[in-house]
Amino acid sequence: MDLEEINIHDHGDKVVDENHKSKVKCKYCAKTVIGFYRLKFHLAGIRGNVSPCSEVPPLVKQAFHAEIMGKKSSQSSQEISKSVGRFFYESGLDFDAIRLPSFQMMFKATLSPGQTVKFPSCQDLKGWILQDAVHEMQLYVTEIRSSWARTGCSILLDGWIDSNGRNLINILVYCPRGTIYLRSSDITSFYENPDAMLVFLKEILEEVGVENVVQIIAHSTSDWMIAAGEKLMDSCKTVFFSIDASLCMGLMLQNLTQIDWIGQALQKAKMLIQFIYSHSTTMNLLRDVFPGVELVKSSKVKAIVPFLTLQNIVSQKDVLTRMFQSSAWGTSQLASTSEGKRIAEMIEDASVWSNFRMAARVTIPLVEVIKYLNGTNKPQAGFISNRLYQAKEIIKMEFRSRKLWRHEETWNKIDETWKKYLHSDLHGAGYYLNPCYFYSSDWLGTAEITCGLCKTIDRIAGHIKGLITKQIHEFDFDGSREILSDISPAQWWLKYEVEYPELERFAVRILSQTCDGASHYRLKRRLVETLHTKGRSEIEQQRLKDLVFVHCNLQLQGFDPEGENDIAEDVVDAMDEWILGERANVVSENSQCTWMDMELGSNKRKREVKKVKEEPEE
Template sequence: MAAGEGPINVHDHGTALDKKHFRVQCNYCGKVVSGFFRLKCHLGGIRGDVTPCENAPQNVKELFNKSLLERKTESFSKEVGDPHHPNLPRKRNCYPNWNSDQHNKHETTQNGGSCFARHVDMDSAPEDNLTDGATFSNGGIGFQRAIRCETIKDALSMQAQKSIARFFYETGVDFSAANSASFKRMINATLGHGQTEYDVPSCQELKGWMLQDEVKEMQEYVKKIRHSWESTGCSILLDAWVDEKGRHLVNFLVDCPQGAVYLRSSDVTSFIGDVDTLQSVLDGVIKEIGVDNVVQVVACSTKGWVGDVGKQFMDKCKRVVWTVSASHCIELMLEKIGMIESIRGIITKAKTITKFIYGHETLLNLLKKYTLGHDIIKPSKTRPAMPFLTLENIVSEKQHLKDMFASSDWKTSFWASRIEGKRVADLVGDQTFWNGAEIALKATIPLVRVLCLINQADKPQVGYIYETMDQVKEAIKEEFKKKKSQYLPFWQVIDEIWDTHLHSPIHAAGYYLNPCLFYSSDFFGDAEVAFGLLSSIVRLVRDQRSQDLISRHLEEYRHARGGFEGGSALDQRTNIPPALWWSHYGRQYPELQRFAIRILSQNCDGASRYVLKRSLAEKLLTTGRNPIEQQRLNDLTFVHYNLQLQLQSGTRRRDIVAEEIDPMDDWIVDEALTHPKTVNLHG
């Protein structure tokens, strides 16, 4: 029998000499021990009250060793219990036939459920008439303590294994890396002096019991979040894309104040062009979550099938609001501004400068000398923002660039006499370029700053986006000294995308229900705000009675009467989030309170903020594997994406500067910015 083939029968490796006194002889070395359980320890090399067998075959040693260690871990889990040791691993079943070894009904708890009592060899009990306490009447306590020590060490090792496994699930690293000698050395290099090596999980363990344990834990985490949807409501985030095979795929995420969770992935390729069927797919997701729980669907794009569904969604689905990701809409604004002829010309000239300098090592070293090591290319999480962030850097280094091209270092260089070098030097010395750059930045940097704010936000933004976009427009107006002829072209771009895609009734309702804005002196409740509030009430509140109560109680809120009186104070409305404010001051008006909390608990941004990798979903949606492998991949996808979301929900580490996009793509390579690349989602 080869090692790892499964359970092994101890009776095949020992001979019962005296049933009355429970004496058993080892078939390999002739040693006599008390009972078949001690024979297992003898054969498996478990030190305690019995010496290991030196003559037993290696495969026999390994099988008994694994069997005993498995029981010790199981026993320890039962003995310590979760309440006292919450971080210790649960019982695991590593082998499919393990339960077949637990068949004997003579197991007893005469010793109070001790580790010693549970480790009596039950296989030999029917034959040998063994009872607890008789097996090791002499020296049993010593063996028990040894087992306890080994069990604790095993449990801690398993906890380390679990942490290693979570690393694989979280990062998506291929399980085969667990077999790498370098990986094992890396893990064990972290151990302190004198500690034994960790038993790094195998590929089979990562795909087996460890994955199932992680699935169960993640299901509990998701379950807790689902319970919050009834009170705060939730948003469905669409993450759609077209893969290299031309398939139209989508991840469905569910977002709420407690965190975002991954629901499922779907291949909708066969439904493209059939908007009604695509709508029914989305209706199925809404139904699974609960139509009373869903406040809005946040689309990732305005084009492709997502855009097609969005055009008819509000007519087809009467109880949920359709919105488009705010960051995506702002990216569209930046793209469109970047295509204005004057702005595009400035960006092209800026690219000429960066391409020339970064294309030659000697010039790059010269740049670093004059800018004190600063780069002028700025990476970004989104392509539309990168040209303007880089242009901002170039303008900030204006004097250093001028000094560089006026220096003797430049004049004596090889490139100073080249046509390309002269063109760039003239460009840096051209004041019209710098004037144009200043205009481009005045029109775009306020939008870039809002994009950064939305991506970094650690609180729901629906109650702020309406006011924020007004502030952006006012900031641009101020940058141009209120000269209408200068700022109006940029306002028109912003208004077009706002009116067509970004503006939603719940944005207006959020603006009205946000006490920080509503009770301020510059609140402006025009017809658009009033209509958005009314539309949200009709769409999100099901029964007529509740709608009437909300409308009536809004008067109390508007005049800061009753329960709202204390909440209108400046420190109360500005120091706590809007949804929390309503939980404190809206208790006298439960229908209005629930309505306000559900709206103010939503984000206006989409799935792109979580930057989930699509490769695992693409693999999951590829057919042809057997049902067992498909289920395993489904479990892995569920764990992987929810681990990613769980980590990000706690930190909100959304930084506009990131490494997802290589700045050299647009600023070194010859693809011109006259063909700007959009972000991800046009599926």
């Protein structure tokens, strides 16, 4: 029987059952099913939502079976092609890679035995598959945007200087439902111009909706960017402006290295690492005698690498001591050199190890804050103040437990960065409204926290600020105590929507914001840089714009902060970054210095990371 000639309506009749519902009756076995679509499966003998027909003629059965399986095969090929496209768009690979024999072999190896599908072409990837991906991503972005009115959102700026000296910037938007890529811009023409940057920021606010935006988080601590932020807060009374929290925490750590004894500890640790990794004698000794021991700790967050490595060196003290006391070391030519003797003496010096331990203990609490910021996509505005306060208290206790009284110096270095770049009334309000803390025995009822709440109400609440203040005074914080379990602080407040709707909405918007900036997501920038390179046709430019839109949003959609993201472009590699000191000549303005980049010691100033970096001294 010809598939084109078969019509399902010839093989069943419409009937009405005892419940007055319309159904279809099989002409062969008299069974009733819901609709002609299910009748096809009934006649084709395909089990699922309907039982097979036992009386259908073989040719009819074969014809409907072929029709259904043909459509399934077509749908399967289409879905596979779309999946292949998604892989290329997310990874940013050249479409020509689809022609490689090895890629096609890998593709075919995933198919079931006997399964055949149409292999997508380069033109498919540039054509219908891309347009389908754009449409699908637009629906996703629209869904995310629909939540902004309820939770508010944070605009995240991600700026860098590319190899051509252009100042480019990605604009992302964060909310609890997800982070999306909005667009990118070339701001070279008004770089370092606060007034022009203010105009640019206002354009973004209009695009996102001023009424939706709670804060803008910048990628730079430069004076001109901060000036633009201050101008923004003066002109847009409902919006906060702050700096990427991870960047600020990295600056705090760098500030601590300006304290002599911490800087000296890191400098000696760096000397030790470079000595061991730059000589085959020590490398072989370490690996042969102590297999599995790695001294350098890599991380996707560059700023914390020196301090994690210092902590690791302390934990491997016994290994290193035995290594330099071993006969293999003593009989090596390296042991008789002045450099080898100096390192061996340092390993035997108890004061060096004491300094290593103390420097690690003082810096690791801040490292933990950075790891917290980078380890979650959940809102952080209600937690950051307490996290930093607890880190400072741990540092203070480390000094007291050793009967030392110099924690004020480290506190001052931390507060210097906190107050200059990261402090925000929004964070104080977030702490005050966070149920995780106002039930705590060590609740911080400080004037700074209360003042932050009042200023946040004044900025965000507008004409209902008096009502919200009244509801805060009326709200029974103690009486509303409940176990939070796995719900977020913002979700906790949703329980009080009916009784205190204005306070609830205010609390939800505050507690739904992040503190970390766009650097958290480590977006790949190559396609964006290509997008802002002139010289292509209008059609090609639009296609590239679509590719960037899909590429960046797929990266954001699939980003897992707790997963293995060490394949990111900016992850520190032990050999390249630490030992060989190989670095790009041009770095982004929000880059954070690695150990190899640092000038340690209180008498040396920090280099500006936006400038071309010099090669390390031999």
